Amino acid sequence: MNSPSSQPVTAVPAPSGSALEARLTRAWLKRGPLACALWPVSLLFRLISGVRAALFRAGVLKSSRLPVPVVVVGNIFIGGTGKTPLTIWLVQALQAAGLRPGVISRGHGSKDTAPRLVDGSATAAQVGDEPLLIWQRCACPVMVGRDRAATGRALLALHPELDLILTDDGLQHYALQRDVEIILFDGRGAGNGWLLPAGPLREPVSRRRDFTVINAPQLTPALQASAGANGAAYQMVLAGxxxxxxxxxxxxxxxxxxxxxxxxxxxxxxxxxxxxxxxxxxxxxxxxxxxxxxxxxxxxxxxxxxxxxxxxxxxxxxxxxxxxxxxxxxxxxxxxxxxVTARIDAALAAQIVEKCRGRSFA
Structure with a gap:
Protein backbone atom coordinates (compact mmCIF):
# COMPACT_ATOMS: atom_id res chain seq x y z
CA MET A 1 0.00 0.00 0.00
CA ASN A 2 1.15 3.54 -0.75
CA SER A 3 2.17 5.86 2.07
CA PRO A 4 -0.84 7.84 3.22
CA SER A 5 -1.19 11.56 3.33
CA SER A 6 -1.44 13.12 6.76
CA GLN A 7 -4.27 15.44 5.67
CA PRO A 8 -7.62 14.87 7.39
CA VAL A 9 -10.40 13.12 5.54
CA THR A 10 -12.69 15.54 3.74
CA ALA A 11 -16.15 15.63 5.29
CA VAL A 12 -18.53 13.37 3.40
CA PRO A 13 -22.11 14.61 3.03
CA ALA A 14 -24.78 11.92 3.08
CA PRO A 15 -26.94 11.71 -0.08
CA SER A 16 -30.33 13.33 0.43
CA GLY A 17 -32.24 10.07 -0.08
CA SER A 18 -30.12 8.32 2.52
CA ALA A 19 -30.54 11.19 4.99
CA LEU A 20 -34.33 11.13 4.54
CA GLU A 21 -34.38 7.36 5.05
CA ALA A 22 -32.28 7.74 8.20
CA ARG A 23 -34.64 10.38 9.63
CA LEU A 24 -37.66 8.17 8.98
CA THR A 25 -35.95 5.17 10.58
CA ARG A 26 -35.12 7.22 13.67
CA ALA A 27 -38.78 8.26 13.93
CA TRP A 28 -39.77 4.58 13.88
CA LEU A 29 -37.56 3.75 16.86
CA LYS A 30 -39.76 5.67 19.30
CA ARG A 31 -43.40 6.57 19.73
CA GLY A 32 -43.01 10.27 19.01
CA PRO A 33 -45.49 12.78 17.55
CA LEU A 34 -45.10 11.56 13.95
CA ALA A 35 -45.52 7.89 14.89
CA CYS A 36 -48.55 8.66 17.06
CA ALA A 37 -50.17 10.66 14.26
CA LEU A 38 -49.77 7.71 11.90
CA TRP A 39 -50.89 5.06 14.41
CA PRO A 40 -54.54 4.96 13.23
CA VAL A 41 -53.33 4.25 9.70
CA SER A 42 -51.17 1.42 11.02
CA LEU A 43 -54.29 -0.24 12.44
CA LEU A 44 -55.76 -0.32 8.94
CA PHE A 45 -52.49 -1.74 7.57
CA ARG A 46 -52.57 -4.44 10.26
CA LEU A 47 -56.14 -5.35 9.39
CA ILE A 48 -55.43 -5.63 5.67
CA SER A 49 -52.24 -7.67 6.10
CA GLY A 50 -53.93 -9.92 8.68
CA VAL A 51 -56.90 -10.61 6.41
CA ARG A 52 -54.58 -11.39 3.50
CA ALA A 53 -52.60 -13.91 5.59
CA ALA A 54 -55.85 -15.49 6.83
CA LEU A 55 -57.13 -15.91 3.27
CA PHE A 56 -53.98 -17.82 2.33
CA ARG A 57 -54.30 -20.03 5.43
CA ALA A 58 -57.95 -20.77 4.57
CA GLY A 59 -57.07 -21.65 0.97
CA VAL A 60 -59.16 -18.81 -0.50
CA LEU A 61 -55.97 -17.36 -1.97
CA LYS A 62 -53.99 -20.13 -3.63
CA SER A 63 -50.47 -21.13 -2.66
CA SER A 64 -48.05 -23.66 -4.13
CA ARG A 65 -45.83 -26.28 -2.54
CA LEU A 66 -42.51 -27.30 -4.08
CA PRO A 67 -41.45 -30.97 -4.17
CA VAL A 68 -38.55 -30.23 -1.77
CA PRO A 69 -38.50 -28.50 1.65
CA VAL A 70 -38.53 -24.69 1.58
CA VAL A 71 -36.79 -22.50 4.18
CA VAL A 72 -37.61 -18.79 4.24
CA VAL A 73 -35.13 -16.25 5.61
CA GLY A 74 -36.96 -12.97 6.09
CA ASN A 75 -37.77 -10.08 8.36
CA ILE A 76 -40.74 -8.11 9.60
CA PHE A 77 -38.63 -4.97 10.17
CA ILE A 78 -38.67 -3.02 6.91
CA GLY A 79 -35.28 -2.67 5.25
CA GLY A 80 -32.06 -4.59 5.76
CA THR A 81 -31.33 -6.56 8.89
CA GLY A 82 -28.58 -8.87 7.59
CA LYS A 83 -30.55 -11.49 5.64
CA THR A 84 -27.85 -12.01 3.00
CA PRO A 85 -25.03 -12.92 5.45
CA LEU A 86 -27.46 -15.22 7.25
CA THR A 87 -28.47 -16.88 3.96
CA ILE A 88 -24.81 -17.37 3.02
CA TRP A 89 -24.06 -18.89 6.42
CA LEU A 90 -27.06 -21.19 6.19
CA VAL A 91 -26.26 -22.38 2.65
CA GLN A 92 -22.70 -23.20 3.69
CA ALA A 93 -23.86 -24.94 6.88
CA LEU A 94 -26.36 -27.07 4.95
CA GLN A 95 -23.73 -27.91 2.34
CA ALA A 96 -21.41 -29.02 5.17
CA ALA A 97 -24.25 -31.25 6.43
CA GLY A 98 -24.32 -33.03 3.06
CA LEU A 99 -27.36 -31.28 1.56
CA ARG A 100 -27.61 -29.59 -1.83
CA PRO A 101 -29.48 -26.30 -1.32
CA GLY A 102 -30.49 -23.80 -3.97
CA VAL A 103 -31.50 -20.18 -3.41
CA ILE A 104 -34.35 -18.15 -4.88
CA SER A 105 -34.85 -14.40 -4.49
CA ARG A 106 -36.90 -11.56 -5.90
CA GLY A 107 -33.74 -9.86 -7.18
CA HIS A 108 -34.03 -6.20 -6.17
CA GLY A 109 -34.12 -3.92 -9.20
CA SER A 110 -34.49 -6.73 -11.73
CA LYS A 111 -36.94 -5.87 -14.50
CA ASP A 112 -37.31 -9.49 -15.67
CA THR A 113 -40.72 -11.00 -15.02
CA ALA A 114 -39.65 -14.56 -15.85
CA PRO A 115 -37.25 -16.52 -13.63
CA ARG A 116 -33.59 -15.91 -14.42
CA LEU A 117 -30.59 -17.99 -13.38
CA VAL A 118 -27.71 -16.13 -11.73
CA ASP A 119 -24.36 -16.87 -13.36
CA GLY A 120 -21.03 -15.27 -14.21
CA SER A 121 -22.52 -13.21 -17.03
CA ALA A 122 -25.23 -11.64 -14.85
CA THR A 123 -25.01 -8.05 -13.65
CA ALA A 124 -26.36 -6.64 -10.40
CA ALA A 125 -28.80 -4.55 -12.44
CA GLN A 126 -30.18 -7.74 -14.02
CA VAL A 127 -30.43 -10.03 -10.98
CA GLY A 128 -29.88 -7.85 -7.92
CA ASP A 129 -26.78 -7.31 -5.81
CA GLU A 130 -27.68 -9.78 -3.04
CA PRO A 131 -28.38 -12.84 -5.27
CA LEU A 132 -25.16 -12.15 -7.16
CA LEU A 133 -23.20 -12.02 -3.89
CA ILE A 134 -24.82 -15.26 -2.65
CA TRP A 135 -23.89 -16.99 -5.92
CA GLN A 136 -20.29 -15.76 -5.67
CA ARG A 137 -19.85 -16.76 -2.04
CA CYS A 138 -21.70 -20.09 -1.98
CA ALA A 139 -21.18 -21.60 -5.46
CA CYS A 140 -24.73 -22.95 -5.36
CA PRO A 141 -27.56 -22.53 -7.90
CA VAL A 142 -29.35 -19.19 -7.47
CA MET A 143 -32.36 -17.96 -9.42
CA VAL A 144 -34.34 -14.72 -9.23
CA GLY A 145 -37.94 -14.07 -10.18
CA ARG A 146 -41.01 -12.11 -9.20
CA ASP A 147 -43.13 -15.23 -8.56
CA ARG A 148 -41.16 -17.25 -6.03
CA ALA A 149 -43.14 -20.46 -6.53
CA ALA A 150 -42.53 -20.34 -10.30
CA THR A 151 -38.90 -19.41 -9.66
CA GLY A 152 -38.46 -22.40 -7.35
CA ARG A 153 -39.96 -24.77 -9.92
CA ALA A 154 -37.74 -23.34 -12.67
CA LEU A 155 -34.63 -23.75 -10.51
CA LEU A 156 -35.52 -27.37 -9.71
CA ALA A 157 -36.13 -28.06 -13.40
CA LEU A 158 -32.60 -26.87 -14.20
CA HIS A 159 -31.05 -28.45 -11.10
CA PRO A 160 -33.04 -31.58 -10.15
CA GLU A 161 -30.22 -32.60 -7.79
CA LEU A 162 -31.27 -29.91 -5.29
CA ASP A 163 -32.91 -31.26 -2.15
CA LEU A 164 -33.81 -27.99 -0.40
CA ILE A 165 -34.73 -24.45 -1.45
CA LEU A 166 -33.79 -21.37 0.56
CA THR A 167 -35.69 -18.20 -0.23
CA ASP A 168 -33.80 -15.01 0.52
CA ASP A 169 -36.58 -12.71 1.80
CA GLY A 170 -40.18 -13.46 0.83
CA LEU A 171 -41.56 -13.96 4.33
CA GLN A 172 -44.80 -12.25 3.28
CA HIS A 173 -44.90 -14.08 -0.09
CA TYR A 174 -47.54 -16.53 1.09
CA ALA A 175 -48.18 -17.86 -2.43
CA LEU A 176 -45.18 -20.12 -1.76
CA GLN A 177 -45.68 -22.61 1.05
CA ARG A 178 -42.75 -23.10 3.39
CA ASP A 179 -41.54 -25.67 5.91
CA VAL A 180 -39.31 -23.44 8.05
CA GLU A 181 -39.52 -19.69 8.71
CA ILE A 182 -36.62 -17.69 10.12
CA ILE A 183 -37.20 -14.08 11.15
CA LEU A 184 -34.17 -11.83 11.49
CA PHE A 185 -33.80 -8.70 13.62
CA ASP A 186 -30.78 -6.44 14.07
CA GLY A 187 -29.77 -4.09 16.89
CA ARG A 188 -32.86 -1.96 16.32
CA GLY A 189 -35.05 -4.80 17.53
CA ALA A 190 -38.72 -4.20 16.73
CA GLY A 191 -38.34 -0.42 16.81
CA ASN A 192 -41.36 1.19 18.44
CA GLY A 193 -43.32 -2.04 17.98
CA TRP A 194 -45.90 -0.53 15.63
CA LEU A 195 -46.73 -1.52 12.07
CA LEU A 196 -46.27 0.63 8.98
CA PRO A 197 -46.51 3.57 8.58
CA ALA A 198 -46.40 4.41 12.31
CA GLY A 199 -43.55 1.98 12.87
CA PRO A 200 -41.08 -0.19 10.95
CA LEU A 201 -42.93 -3.53 11.11
CA ARG A 202 -44.67 -5.32 8.25
CA GLU A 203 -46.31 -7.77 10.67
CA PRO A 204 -46.72 -7.91 14.47
CA VAL A 205 -43.87 -9.19 16.65
CA SER A 206 -46.26 -11.92 17.78
CA ARG A 207 -46.24 -13.41 14.26
CA ARG A 208 -45.41 -17.12 14.41
CA ARG A 209 -42.06 -18.37 13.20
CA ASP A 210 -39.81 -21.37 13.72
CA PHE A 211 -36.63 -19.49 14.62
CA THR A 212 -35.59 -15.95 15.46
CA VAL A 213 -32.08 -14.71 14.69
CA ILE A 214 -30.87 -11.45 16.23
CA ASN A 215 -28.01 -9.75 14.41
CA ALA A 216 -26.30 -7.84 17.23
CA PRO A 217 -23.00 -8.01 19.14
CA GLN A 218 -24.89 -8.08 22.45
CA LEU A 219 -28.33 -9.38 23.33
CA THR A 220 -30.10 -6.84 25.51
CA PRO A 221 -33.46 -7.61 27.18
CA ALA A 222 -35.15 -5.33 24.61
CA LEU A 223 -33.63 -7.31 21.72
CA GLN A 224 -34.56 -10.63 23.29
CA ALA A 225 -38.14 -9.35 23.60
CA SER A 226 -38.25 -8.90 19.82
CA ALA A 227 -38.04 -12.68 19.50
CA GLY A 228 -41.61 -12.91 20.71
CA ALA A 229 -43.03 -15.90 22.49
CA ASN A 230 -42.61 -18.46 19.71
CA GLY A 231 -39.62 -20.04 18.03
CA ALA A 232 -36.10 -20.55 19.34
CA ALA A 233 -33.83 -17.46 19.29
CA TYR A 234 -30.20 -17.38 18.14
CA GLN A 235 -27.64 -14.60 18.13
CA MET A 236 -25.76 -13.70 14.94
CA VAL A 237 -22.53 -11.69 14.99
CA LEU A 238 -21.02 -10.35 11.77
CA ALA A 239 -17.24 -10.38 11.86
CA GLY A 240 -14.87 -8.71 9.41
CA VAL A 340 -18.00 -10.31 6.70
CA THR A 341 -18.77 -13.75 8.07
CA ALA A 342 -21.83 -14.59 10.13
CA ARG A 343 -21.15 -16.42 13.36
CA ILE A 344 -24.14 -18.38 14.67
CA ASP A 345 -24.60 -21.42 16.87
CA ALA A 346 -24.31 -24.46 14.58
CA ALA A 347 -27.35 -25.92 16.35
CA LEU A 348 -29.55 -23.67 14.19
CA ALA A 349 -28.63 -25.51 10.99
CA ALA A 350 -29.03 -28.88 12.72
CA GLN A 351 -32.54 -27.98 13.90
CA ILE A 352 -33.51 -26.77 10.42
CA VAL A 353 -32.40 -30.09 8.93
CA GLU A 354 -34.40 -31.92 11.60
CA LYS A 355 -37.54 -29.91 10.86
CA CYS A 356 -37.21 -30.64 7.15
CA ARG A 357 -36.89 -34.40 7.73
CA GLY A 358 -40.66 -34.57 7.93
CA ARG A 359 -40.59 -34.09 4.18
CA SER A 360 -38.52 -36.31 1.93
CA PHE A 361 -35.52 -34.60 0.39
CA ALA A 362 -35.32 -34.83 -3.39
Whole structure:
Protein backbone atom coordinates (compact mmCIF):
# COMPACT_ATOMS: atom_id res chain seq x y z
CA MET A 1 0.00 0.00 0.00
CA ASN A 2 1.15 3.54 -0.75
CA SER A 3 2.17 5.86 2.07
CA PRO A 4 -0.84 7.84 3.22
CA SER A 5 -1.19 11.56 3.33
CA SER A 6 -1.44 13.12 6.76
CA GLN A 7 -4.27 15.44 5.67
CA PRO A 8 -7.62 14.87 7.39
CA VAL A 9 -10.40 13.12 5.54
CA THR A 10 -12.69 15.54 3.74
CA ALA A 11 -16.15 15.63 5.29
CA VAL A 12 -18.53 13.37 3.40
CA PRO A 13 -22.11 14.61 3.03
CA ALA A 14 -24.78 11.92 3.08
CA PRO A 15 -26.94 11.71 -0.08
CA SER A 16 -30.33 13.33 0.43
CA GLY A 17 -32.24 10.07 -0.08
CA SER A 18 -30.12 8.32 2.52
CA ALA A 19 -30.54 11.19 4.99
CA LEU A 20 -34.33 11.13 4.54
CA GLU A 21 -34.38 7.36 5.05
CA ALA A 22 -32.28 7.74 8.20
CA ARG A 23 -34.64 10.38 9.63
CA LEU A 24 -37.66 8.17 8.98
CA THR A 25 -35.95 5.17 10.58
CA ARG A 26 -35.12 7.22 13.67
CA ALA A 27 -38.78 8.26 13.93
CA TRP A 28 -39.77 4.58 13.88
CA LEU A 29 -37.56 3.75 16.86
CA LYS A 30 -39.76 5.67 19.30
CA ARG A 31 -43.40 6.57 19.73
CA GLY A 32 -43.01 10.27 19.01
CA PRO A 33 -45.49 12.78 17.55
CA LEU A 34 -45.10 11.56 13.95
CA ALA A 35 -45.52 7.89 14.89
CA CYS A 36 -48.55 8.66 17.06
CA ALA A 37 -50.17 10.66 14.26
CA LEU A 38 -49.77 7.71 11.90
CA TRP A 39 -50.89 5.06 14.41
CA PRO A 40 -54.54 4.96 13.23
CA VAL A 41 -53.33 4.25 9.70
CA SER A 42 -51.17 1.42 11.02
CA LEU A 43 -54.29 -0.24 12.44
CA LEU A 44 -55.76 -0.32 8.94
CA PHE A 45 -52.49 -1.74 7.57
CA ARG A 46 -52.57 -4.44 10.26
CA LEU A 47 -56.14 -5.35 9.39
CA ILE A 48 -55.43 -5.63 5.67
CA SER A 49 -52.24 -7.67 6.10
CA GLY A 50 -53.93 -9.92 8.68
CA VAL A 51 -56.90 -10.61 6.41
CA ARG A 52 -54.58 -11.39 3.50
CA ALA A 53 -52.60 -13.91 5.59
CA ALA A 54 -55.85 -15.49 6.83
CA LEU A 55 -57.13 -15.91 3.27
CA PHE A 56 -53.98 -17.82 2.33
CA ARG A 57 -54.30 -20.03 5.43
CA ALA A 58 -57.95 -20.77 4.57
CA GLY A 59 -57.07 -21.65 0.97
CA VAL A 60 -59.16 -18.81 -0.50
CA LEU A 61 -55.97 -17.36 -1.97
CA LYS A 62 -53.99 -20.13 -3.63
CA SER A 63 -50.47 -21.13 -2.66
CA SER A 64 -48.05 -23.66 -4.13
CA ARG A 65 -45.83 -26.28 -2.54
CA LEU A 66 -42.51 -27.30 -4.08
CA PRO A 67 -41.45 -30.97 -4.17
CA VAL A 68 -38.55 -30.23 -1.77
CA PRO A 69 -38.50 -28.50 1.65
CA VAL A 70 -38.53 -24.69 1.58
CA VAL A 71 -36.79 -22.50 4.18
CA VAL A 72 -37.61 -18.79 4.24
CA VAL A 73 -35.13 -16.25 5.61
CA GLY A 74 -36.96 -12.97 6.09
CA ASN A 75 -37.77 -10.08 8.36
CA ILE A 76 -40.74 -8.11 9.60
CA PHE A 77 -38.63 -4.97 10.17
CA ILE A 78 -38.67 -3.02 6.91
CA GLY A 79 -35.28 -2.67 5.25
CA GLY A 80 -32.06 -4.59 5.76
CA THR A 81 -31.33 -6.56 8.89
CA GLY A 82 -28.58 -8.87 7.59
CA LYS A 83 -30.55 -11.49 5.64
CA THR A 84 -27.85 -12.01 3.00
CA PRO A 85 -25.03 -12.92 5.45
CA LEU A 86 -27.46 -15.22 7.25
CA THR A 87 -28.47 -16.88 3.96
CA ILE A 88 -24.81 -17.37 3.02
CA TRP A 89 -24.06 -18.89 6.42
CA LEU A 90 -27.06 -21.19 6.19
CA VAL A 91 -26.26 -22.38 2.65
CA GLN A 92 -22.70 -23.20 3.69
CA ALA A 93 -23.86 -24.94 6.88
CA LEU A 94 -26.36 -27.07 4.95
CA GLN A 95 -23.73 -27.91 2.34
CA ALA A 96 -21.41 -29.02 5.17
CA ALA A 97 -24.25 -31.25 6.43
CA GLY A 98 -24.32 -33.03 3.06
CA LEU A 99 -27.36 -31.28 1.56
CA ARG A 100 -27.61 -29.59 -1.83
CA PRO A 101 -29.48 -26.30 -1.32
CA GLY A 102 -30.49 -23.80 -3.97
CA VAL A 103 -31.50 -20.18 -3.41
CA ILE A 104 -34.35 -18.15 -4.88
CA SER A 105 -34.85 -14.40 -4.49
CA ARG A 106 -36.90 -11.56 -5.90
CA GLY A 107 -33.74 -9.86 -7.18
CA HIS A 108 -34.03 -6.20 -6.17
CA GLY A 109 -34.12 -3.92 -9.20
CA SER A 110 -34.49 -6.73 -11.73
CA LYS A 111 -36.94 -5.87 -14.50
CA ASP A 112 -37.31 -9.49 -15.67
CA THR A 113 -40.72 -11.00 -15.02
CA ALA A 114 -39.65 -14.56 -15.85
CA PRO A 115 -37.25 -16.52 -13.63
CA ARG A 116 -33.59 -15.91 -14.42
CA LEU A 117 -30.59 -17.99 -13.38
CA VAL A 118 -27.71 -16.13 -11.73
CA ASP A 119 -24.36 -16.87 -13.36
CA GLY A 120 -21.03 -15.27 -14.21
CA SER A 121 -22.52 -13.21 -17.03
CA ALA A 122 -25.23 -11.64 -14.85
CA THR A 123 -25.01 -8.05 -13.65
CA ALA A 124 -26.36 -6.64 -10.40
CA ALA A 125 -28.80 -4.55 -12.44
CA GLN A 126 -30.18 -7.74 -14.02
CA VAL A 127 -30.43 -10.03 -10.98
CA GLY A 128 -29.88 -7.85 -7.92
CA ASP A 129 -26.78 -7.31 -5.81
CA GLU A 130 -27.68 -9.78 -3.04
CA PRO A 131 -28.38 -12.84 -5.27
CA LEU A 132 -25.16 -12.15 -7.16
CA LEU A 133 -23.20 -12.02 -3.89
CA ILE A 134 -24.82 -15.26 -2.65
CA TRP A 135 -23.89 -16.99 -5.92
CA GLN A 136 -20.29 -15.76 -5.67
CA ARG A 137 -19.85 -16.76 -2.04
CA CYS A 138 -21.70 -20.09 -1.98
CA ALA A 139 -21.18 -21.60 -5.46
CA CYS A 140 -24.73 -22.95 -5.36
CA PRO A 141 -27.56 -22.53 -7.90
CA VAL A 142 -29.35 -19.19 -7.47
CA MET A 143 -32.36 -17.96 -9.42
CA VAL A 144 -34.34 -14.72 -9.23
CA GLY A 145 -37.94 -14.07 -10.18
CA ARG A 146 -41.01 -12.11 -9.20
CA ASP A 147 -43.13 -15.23 -8.56
CA ARG A 148 -41.16 -17.25 -6.03
CA ALA A 149 -43.14 -20.46 -6.53
CA ALA A 150 -42.53 -20.34 -10.30
CA THR A 151 -38.90 -19.41 -9.66
CA GLY A 152 -38.46 -22.40 -7.35
CA ARG A 153 -39.96 -24.77 -9.92
CA ALA A 154 -37.74 -23.34 -12.67
CA LEU A 155 -34.63 -23.75 -10.51
CA LEU A 156 -35.52 -27.37 -9.71
CA ALA A 157 -36.13 -28.06 -13.40
CA LEU A 158 -32.60 -26.87 -14.20
CA HIS A 159 -31.05 -28.45 -11.10
CA PRO A 160 -33.04 -31.58 -10.15
CA GLU A 161 -30.22 -32.60 -7.79
CA LEU A 162 -31.27 -29.91 -5.29
CA ASP A 163 -32.91 -31.26 -2.15
CA LEU A 164 -33.81 -27.99 -0.40
CA ILE A 165 -34.73 -24.45 -1.45
CA LEU A 166 -33.79 -21.37 0.56
CA THR A 167 -35.69 -18.20 -0.23
CA ASP A 168 -33.80 -15.01 0.52
CA ASP A 169 -36.58 -12.71 1.80
CA GLY A 170 -40.18 -13.46 0.83
CA LEU A 171 -41.56 -13.96 4.33
CA GLN A 172 -44.80 -12.25 3.28
CA HIS A 173 -44.90 -14.08 -0.09
CA TYR A 174 -47.54 -16.53 1.09
CA ALA A 175 -48.18 -17.86 -2.43
CA LEU A 176 -45.18 -20.12 -1.76
CA GLN A 177 -45.68 -22.61 1.05
CA ARG A 178 -42.75 -23.10 3.39
CA ASP A 179 -41.54 -25.67 5.91
CA VAL A 180 -39.31 -23.44 8.05
CA GLU A 181 -39.52 -19.69 8.71
CA ILE A 182 -36.62 -17.69 10.12
CA ILE A 183 -37.20 -14.08 11.15
CA LEU A 184 -34.17 -11.83 11.49
CA PHE A 185 -33.80 -8.70 13.62
CA ASP A 186 -30.78 -6.44 14.07
CA GLY A 187 -29.77 -4.09 16.89
CA ARG A 188 -32.86 -1.96 16.32
CA GLY A 189 -35.05 -4.80 17.53
CA ALA A 190 -38.72 -4.20 16.73
CA GLY A 191 -38.34 -0.42 16.81
CA ASN A 192 -41.36 1.19 18.44
CA GLY A 193 -43.32 -2.04 17.98
CA TRP A 194 -45.90 -0.53 15.63
CA LEU A 195 -46.73 -1.52 12.07
CA LEU A 196 -46.27 0.63 8.98
CA PRO A 197 -46.51 3.57 8.58
CA ALA A 198 -46.40 4.41 12.31
CA GLY A 199 -43.55 1.98 12.87
CA PRO A 200 -41.08 -0.19 10.95
CA LEU A 201 -42.93 -3.53 11.11
CA ARG A 202 -44.67 -5.32 8.25
CA GLU A 203 -46.31 -7.77 10.67
CA PRO A 204 -46.72 -7.91 14.47
CA VAL A 205 -43.87 -9.19 16.65
CA SER A 206 -46.26 -11.92 17.78
CA ARG A 207 -46.24 -13.41 14.26
CA ARG A 208 -45.41 -17.12 14.41
CA ARG A 209 -42.06 -18.37 13.20
CA ASP A 210 -39.81 -21.37 13.72
CA PHE A 211 -36.63 -19.49 14.62
CA THR A 212 -35.59 -15.95 15.46
CA VAL A 213 -32.08 -14.71 14.69
CA ILE A 214 -30.87 -11.45 16.23
CA ASN A 215 -28.01 -9.75 14.41
CA ALA A 216 -26.30 -7.84 17.23
CA PRO A 217 -23.00 -8.01 19.14
CA GLN A 218 -24.89 -8.08 22.45
CA LEU A 219 -28.33 -9.38 23.33
CA THR A 220 -30.10 -6.84 25.51
CA PRO A 221 -33.46 -7.61 27.18
CA ALA A 222 -35.15 -5.33 24.61
CA LEU A 223 -33.63 -7.31 21.72
CA GLN A 224 -34.56 -10.63 23.29
CA ALA A 225 -38.14 -9.35 23.60
CA SER A 226 -38.25 -8.90 19.82
CA ALA A 227 -38.04 -12.68 19.50
CA GLY A 228 -41.61 -12.91 20.71
CA ALA A 229 -43.03 -15.90 22.49
CA ASN A 230 -42.61 -18.46 19.71
CA GLY A 231 -39.62 -20.04 18.03
CA ALA A 232 -36.10 -20.55 19.34
CA ALA A 233 -33.83 -17.46 19.29
CA TYR A 234 -30.20 -17.38 18.14
CA GLN A 235 -27.64 -14.60 18.13
CA MET A 236 -25.76 -13.70 14.94
CA VAL A 237 -22.53 -11.69 14.99
CA LEU A 238 -21.02 -10.35 11.77
CA ALA A 239 -17.24 -10.38 11.86
CA GLY A 240 -14.87 -8.71 9.41
CA UNK A 241 -11.15 -9.11 10.03
CA UNK A 242 -9.53 -7.97 6.79
CA UNK A 243 -9.94 -5.89 3.62
CA UNK A 244 -9.19 -6.78 -0.01
CA UNK A 245 -8.38 -4.32 -2.77
CA UNK A 246 -11.23 -4.29 -5.30
CA UNK A 247 -8.94 -4.09 -8.35
CA UNK A 248 -6.69 -6.86 -7.00
CA UNK A 249 -8.44 -9.20 -4.57
CA UNK A 250 -5.11 -10.90 -3.86
CA UNK A 251 -3.96 -7.69 -2.17
CA UNK A 252 -5.12 -8.00 1.43
CA UNK A 253 -4.57 -6.27 4.76
CA UNK A 254 -6.08 -6.77 8.19
CA UNK A 255 -8.27 -4.18 9.85
CA UNK A 256 -5.85 -4.23 12.79
CA UNK A 257 -3.02 -3.21 10.45
CA UNK A 258 -5.12 -0.33 9.11
CA UNK A 259 -6.04 0.77 12.62
CA UNK A 260 -2.33 0.95 13.48
CA UNK A 261 -1.91 3.68 10.85
CA UNK A 262 -3.86 6.65 12.27
CA UNK A 263 -2.61 9.05 9.58
CA UNK A 264 -4.46 7.03 6.95
CA UNK A 265 -7.47 8.92 5.59
CA UNK A 266 -10.24 6.31 5.52
CA UNK A 267 -13.81 6.66 4.25
CA UNK A 268 -16.31 3.91 5.01
CA UNK A 269 -19.13 3.63 2.44
CA UNK A 270 -22.19 1.41 2.85
CA UNK A 271 -25.26 1.09 0.64
CA UNK A 272 -27.05 -1.42 2.87
CA UNK A 273 -30.25 -1.32 4.89
CA UNK A 274 -28.49 -0.29 8.11
CA UNK A 275 -25.12 1.35 7.28
CA UNK A 276 -24.47 2.04 10.97
CA UNK A 277 -23.81 -1.69 11.47
CA UNK A 278 -20.89 -1.58 9.03
CA UNK A 279 -19.47 1.61 10.51
CA UNK A 280 -19.72 0.26 14.06
CA UNK A 281 -17.86 -2.91 13.08
CA UNK A 282 -14.98 -0.88 11.63
CA UNK A 283 -14.82 1.40 14.68
CA UNK A 284 -14.84 -1.64 16.97
CA UNK A 285 -11.72 -2.79 15.08
CA UNK A 286 -10.03 0.50 16.07
CA UNK A 287 -10.42 2.33 12.76
CA UNK A 288 -11.14 6.05 12.54
CA UNK A 289 -13.40 6.46 9.53
CA UNK A 290 -15.41 9.15 7.82
CA UNK A 291 -18.87 7.69 7.28
CA UNK A 292 -20.58 7.74 3.90
CA UNK A 293 -24.05 6.17 4.27
CA UNK A 294 -25.74 5.43 0.94
CA UNK A 295 -29.28 4.27 0.12
CA UNK A 296 -29.86 0.53 0.25
CA UNK A 297 -29.07 -1.11 -3.14
CA UNK A 298 -27.29 2.06 -4.32
CA UNK A 299 -26.17 1.60 -7.96
CA UNK A 300 -23.05 3.87 -7.78
CA UNK A 301 -23.81 5.34 -11.20
CA UNK A 302 -23.58 8.80 -9.63
CA UNK A 303 -19.84 8.13 -8.92
CA UNK A 304 -20.01 9.06 -5.20
CA UNK A 305 -16.25 8.64 -4.70
CA UNK A 306 -15.02 10.93 -7.48
CA UNK A 307 -14.45 14.01 -5.32
CA UNK A 308 -13.33 12.24 -2.15
CA UNK A 309 -9.89 13.02 -0.79
CA UNK A 310 -9.15 9.70 0.84
CA UNK A 311 -6.36 7.16 0.89
CA UNK A 312 -8.72 4.25 1.39
CA UNK A 313 -12.43 3.69 0.84
CA UNK A 314 -13.80 0.65 2.65
CA UNK A 315 -17.03 -0.90 1.39
CA UNK A 316 -19.28 -3.90 1.92
CA UNK A 317 -19.27 -6.96 -0.32
CA UNK A 318 -22.80 -6.13 -1.41
CA UNK A 319 -21.61 -2.76 -2.73
CA UNK A 320 -18.47 -4.29 -4.22
CA UNK A 321 -20.39 -6.59 -6.60
CA UNK A 322 -21.81 -3.46 -8.29
CA UNK A 323 -18.61 -1.37 -8.20
CA UNK A 324 -16.70 -4.26 -9.79
CA UNK A 325 -18.97 -3.94 -12.85
CA UNK A 326 -18.31 -0.20 -13.33
CA UNK A 327 -15.02 0.29 -15.15
CA UNK A 328 -13.75 3.44 -13.46
CA UNK A 329 -14.62 2.10 -10.02
CA UNK A 330 -13.19 -1.39 -10.37
CA UNK A 331 -9.83 0.17 -11.33
CA UNK A 332 -9.81 2.68 -8.45
CA UNK A 333 -6.97 1.54 -6.13
CA UNK A 334 -8.57 3.33 -3.18
CA UNK A 335 -11.51 0.92 -3.06
CA UNK A 336 -11.18 -1.96 -0.60
CA UNK A 337 -13.78 -4.60 0.25
CA UNK A 338 -14.42 -5.82 3.81
CA UNK A 339 -15.94 -9.34 3.67
CA VAL A 340 -18.00 -10.31 6.70
CA THR A 341 -18.77 -13.75 8.07
CA ALA A 342 -21.83 -14.59 10.13
CA ARG A 343 -21.15 -16.42 13.36
CA ILE A 344 -24.14 -18.38 14.67
CA ASP A 345 -24.60 -21.42 16.87
CA ALA A 346 -24.31 -24.46 14.58
CA ALA A 347 -27.35 -25.92 16.35
CA LEU A 348 -29.55 -23.67 14.19
CA ALA A 349 -28.63 -25.51 10.99
CA ALA A 350 -29.03 -28.88 12.72
CA GLN A 351 -32.54 -27.98 13.90
CA ILE A 352 -33.51 -26.77 10.42
CA VAL A 353 -32.40 -30.09 8.93
CA GLU A 354 -34.40 -31.92 11.60
CA LYS A 355 -37.54 -29.91 10.86
CA CYS A 356 -37.21 -30.64 7.15
CA ARG A 357 -36.89 -34.40 7.73
CA GLY A 358 -40.66 -34.57 7.93
CA ARG A 359 -40.59 -34.09 4.18
CA SER A 360 -38.52 -36.31 1.93
CA PHE A 361 -35.52 -34.60 0.39
CA ALA A 362 -35.32 -34.83 -3.39
Missing amino acids: DYAEQLCNRQQRTTLAELAARPALRVVAAAGIGNPARFFSMLKAAGLQVQELPLPDHHDFLDRPFAALEADLILMTEKDAVKCAQIEELRDDPRLWVVP
